Amino acid sequence: MTSTDSPVWFITGCSSGLGRELARTVLEHGWRAVVTARDPGKAADVIAGHEERAVVLALDVTDAEQIADAVARAQAAFGRIDVLVNNAGYGYLAAVEEGEDDEVRALFDTNVFGLVDTTRAVLPGMRAHRTGHIVNVSSIGGLVGFGATGYYHASKFAVEGISESLAVEVAPLGIKVTIVEPAAFRTNWSGPSMRQSPTTIDDYAETAGTRRASTLASYGHQPGDPARAAQAVVDAVTAEDPPLRLLLGKAAYDIATAKLDSLRTTFEDWREVTLGADFPPEHTAG
Secondary structure (H helix, E strand, C coil), X not given: CCCCCCCEEEECCCCCXXXXXXXXXXXXXXXXXXXXXXXXXXXXXXXXCCHHHEEEEECCCCCHHHHHHHHHHHHHHHCCCCEEEXXXXXXXXXXXXXXXXXXXXXXXXXXHHHHHHHHHHHHHHHHXXXXXXXXXXXCHHHCCCCCCEHHHHHHHHHHHHHHHHHHHHHHHHCEEEEEEEECCECCCCCCCCCEECXXXXXXXXXXXXXXXXXXXXXXXXXXXCHHHHHHHHHHHHHCCCCCCEEEECHHHHHHHHHHXXXXXXXXXXXXXXXXXXXXXXXXXXX
């Protein structure tokens, strides 16, 4: 495969963490990459030695003009975008009652609306070519909620929902969707990238307060390896039958399967009440 035949990956949030490792992995495979970050200087070294098949672009996913410009420049450079990885995002620590309106809205602007706007900018090209793959980086926190990260969970639950609908809509057009759900990986998520409310309420000290502390203390000790996660994403995208969901890390698997078991138990325990909410059969005839 020549460089002009290789797939083109467009990756957001490449200054650190999974995005940075994924860009490296893509280039190591000999593919082409559009490496984006709010500060492109922090990602420039990623493409060193690969300048003939990679570009670094400034992209703040909350800026609609930057999204349009980055997508246009990517298509001008390489002719198309084959794989979009919506990786840009960050966390926010606060009990629900402690959350600040401006911070919560900023979180959704990046984690949800930035992802949606970037996807909508890339989709016309994928539809025209009748092929493509959209990878939306969610979290195990897109399936299960914990104290102190309720707003982050809400943003990732939104990513899960919109990704499921998108997968249905684009499947007949030859476009695939994969939702990536990492557990704790050794990135800046629980360190420099983390935001938190300055408000703390004593009544939440044992719940949200304890989790705030444990989340911040985990920085630098998380079990997940971003390089191995990046290869797992590549494996999923290149699979003959890519998964809709890709859990990453043992903790993600354990937490997700425990949630499945809990849901089934609750549904079965309340089955009769659930079924009793419909009209009786004699009232259902049209």
